[in-house]
Amino acid sequence: MKTLTIISLVLIVTSGQLYADKHSAANNKITLKLTDTSEVSVKGYIAPIENTGSNFHVEWDALANLRVAEPEKQHPTSVFQSFLPTKPVSVGELWALDATGVLVLLRQLHPKPNLFMHINAGDSYGLWACLRAYNAQYADIVFRIHAEFRLEDGWFTPSQFTGHLVIDRIEEKVAFFEMYVPEGVINFDVNWKQDKNDSHFHTTTGFCSKIELRAGNQDLLGSIKFTKTITQETAKRALIDKFYRSERINWVPPEQVLEMAEAEQKPIHAVSIDGPLVDESC
DSSP: OHHHHHHHHHHHHHHHHHHHHHHHHHHTOBOOOOOOOSEEEEEEEEOOOOEEGGGHHHHOHHHHTOOOSOSEEEEEGGGGGGGSOSSOBOTTOEEEOOHHHHHHHHHHHOSOEESSOSSOOSSOOOEEEEEEEEOSSEEEEEEEEOOEEEETTEEEEESOEEEEEEEETTTTEEEEEEEEOOOOSOOEEEEEOSSTTOOOOEEEEEEOSOEEEEEEOTHHHHHOOOSEEOOHHHHHHHHHHHHOGGGGSOOOOHHHHHHHHHHHTOOOOOOOOSSOSSSSOO
C-alpha cells in the first residue's frame, strides 16, 4: 500500500512538471506572418569577376559577362513568405524553406538558378533558416541556401547564399532583407565545358566581391534591441551543422595530435584537402 501511494505521488508531480515545461516552451514560441500587401523593392548586384584559376573569367564569355539579371525589382511581400516557418518557433529553432519564393528572388540575379546541385556529395542540397532573435516588434531570421546558376556551357556555384530577413511583427511586413554570397579567399567554383563535342567539364575556383540582393535599411538590424536572442555565430553554426556531416567530427589542431594520440592510445587519421569543408566553393 505504501509503495502504491509513493508511485501515485510521483506520477502527479511528473505530470504537473511536464505540463509546466510544455506551457513554458509554448510561451517562448512565436508565430511569424507576412500579411502586408505592398511590394518590396529589392536591389541586386553581381560585381565583375576579377579572379579565377586558369583565367576562366577572361577566356569564358559566359563567366566574363556574368551580371545581375535585374538591378532592381518590385516583389510582392508574399514572395518572402517562403522564408517563414509554417508553425510557431522559438529562438534557435531551424526549419526548411519553401523553394518557390527563393527561386523567384534568385532569378533576379540570374534567369537560370538551380537548387538541386548538379554535383551533390550528399550534403550539398538544402535551404534552411533559423530564428535568431525577436522582440515585441521585430524578428530576425538567418538563413543559408545552396544554389547555383546554369551558364552557357557550364555552371557557376557560389559557396553559399546567406543573409537576414527582418520582419515587422506588428505590421506583418518586410523591414529588411539581404541575401548574399560571403566574401572569402575563394567564394565560388565553376564547371566549364570548353569543347562542346566533349562531355568533360573543366573546374576551377574564384572570387567575386559582391553577389547580393538587398531591401530596406541595413542600419535597422544593428539598432534593434532584441529581448530573446542567440548570437549570429550560434545561428551560423546551427545552419552549418544541418548541411555537413563532417562538422560532427572532433577535429584536432595539428599541434595537439601527437600528445592526444599518446594519451588516448589511438591512431592518427590525417586528412589533406585543397578547399573548405563547410561551403560549396571547392
